[in-house]
Amino acid sequence: MTQNVLETKVGAFEARMLLRRRMLGVAGVKEANQHTSTAVEAELRTSVINCFNCDNDASCMDWLATAREGVLPPYFCQNHDTIMRLKAMSQSKGESK
Numbered sequence: 001m002t003q004n005v006l007e008t009k010v011g012a013f014e015a016r017m018l019l020r021r022r023m024l025g026v027a028g029v030k031e032a033n034q035h036t037s038t039a040v041e042a043e044l045r046t047s048v049i050n051c052f053n054c055d056n057d058a059s060c061m062d063w064l065a066t067a068r069e070g071v072l073p074p075y076f077c078q079n080h081d082t083i084m085r086l087k088a089m090s091q092s093k094g095e096s097k
């Protein structure tokens with residue numbers, strides 16, 4: 001029983017992190033690499049927490065199903081501001097679209 005509850009929670013977390021990765025990817029934000037700055041790492045950690053606490057996963061899935069590459073994240077996304085900061089950071093380093 002405990003294991004099933006744990007598996008359910010882990011599965012839900014992984015599903016949420018998949019949405020997070022898809023949202024970052026659609027917005028044109030590249031995930032961390034070895035040369036990531038402390039500021040970028042902090043924003044990426046924030047994005048994990050925001051996604052974990054988000055209640056908009058159904059809207060998120062609907063939005064991602066029709067989202068085009070490079071569009072800005074929707075305002076209902078709790079990571080909207082975080083993603084905009086990550087985009088600005090990567091653009092200042094010449095890494096983003």
Ligand code: SF4
Pocket residue numbers: 016019020023050051052054055056057060061076077078079080
């Ligand atoms: S809408 Fe919610 S679940 Fe989707 S990426 Fe944004 S914070 Fe994560």
